[in-house]
Amino acid sequence: MNELTERQKSVYTFISTYQKQNGYPPTMQEIAGHLKISGNLGVIRHLTALEKKGFITRTPGNSRSIRLTSPSLSYSENREQMIAGEDQFSFFLPVVGTVRAGMPQPPEEDIQEYYSIDRNAARSGGTFFLKVKGDSMINAAICEGDLALIRSQAVAQDRDIVVALVDGEATLKRFYRETDHIRLQPENPDYAPLIIREGSSDISIIGKVVGIYRTLS
């Protein structure tokens, strides 16, 4: 949660805790009460910020319509929690030991196939998969054929891996904000970085990679 301010973190934490304790999300007034602030405009702005940064989604006009989008929530320390919340998960398996070793709303006709995934990793409408083609991110251990789980958002932090739309084509790059421009860096020395200067409009950030899924035959 490095991208959030302290205040925003406490809002997020409260929503998460409230949701767990009550089974449904809090109202703005309840959040305001917890933050000990009066009125709910402050809360609205916190929620707007959280939404812009991709941590929650909301449905305008609906009460208690906050959804958490963070995939890290799909982990659980103990089995009881998983079973108690079973309906929120598609399926679960044990993890043993360790080994040493421009398409925020993709159009229907672009859909190639479907893949199921933990619901909590993908609550919002602004999440989808991209199938990776090419080897431009090979040094980030992302290969041709991998499914990249993308969270739609127009902003990013340094070193995030983002989906950029370049000349109408989606491409994965690592994001760096530099003095007077943005640099989109492939993780493969054979490819050159892309520089986006202020005002250039043929390159845009579509979302951020939040997961990688690979199936080996």
Next chain:
Amino acid sequence: MNELTERQKSVYTFISTYQKQNGYPPTMQEIAGHLKISGNLGVIRHLTALEKKGFITRTPGNSRSIRLTSPSLSYSENREQMIAGEDQFSFFLPVVGTVRAGMPQPPEEDIQEYYSIDRNAARSGGTFFLKVKGDSMINAAICEGDLALIRSQAVAQDRDIVVALVDGEATLKRFYRETDHIRLQPENPDYAPLIIREGSSDISIIGKVVGIYRTLS
């Protein structure tokens, strides 16, 4: 467990479905709309009945305050729902375009955490996750911290990535059957291959890697 009437079942099913799809429970008016009845008194009485029979709890005066008390109880034997692909275990996301760019049954005490996964990726009981440690498979794009989905099996094909138990420790290697021995090859030039000759018993194949799952913060 008390019995539900047909109408009450459909109310319960709708609440469950709505909760899964939206992340928060429906309002009474939304339930009424789904049941195609006008007014919400009918809904209130259904909810009261469900509450009396122990299927839900509510908080008086709060909007969207319905909680399912036994989420594992499914009335989704409902054929329409299964056919529509909305059974309670699966969730689907679209895949858009392409980007250029010795533990068959792991003992309870080895379990570190749980993670949910597509049930189709894990049909049989002999499937589990291993958390990857180290960089011995880095050239196969498998990193420290990745979750490797393992299918338990003692045999393997050439070039499969397998989990081998070496000196009591699990390790990922690529599998090669050669003239008079088996070679377990790391995908990192800094590491040496392991050779298993006929009759050696301190190295065994535990299973095969069938998936890689990575969460980026």
Next chain:
DNA sequence: TGACATAGTTACTAAATAATAACTATATCA
């Protein structure tokens, strides 16, 4: 038959809730 549970209607009210307007204040940045 009458008693009872279930299921529905229309009309209404009060409380809860989201959203907006018009301000103030503070810290950071170039």
Next chain:
DNA sequence: TGATATAGTTATTATTTAGTAACTATGTCA
């Protein structure tokens, strides 16, 4: 210095939502 982002206040409003009143209808049961 001024611009910007963050964080807050009070006041107000429109909508959403839960809950109530008064009624009809149908099936089951003893």
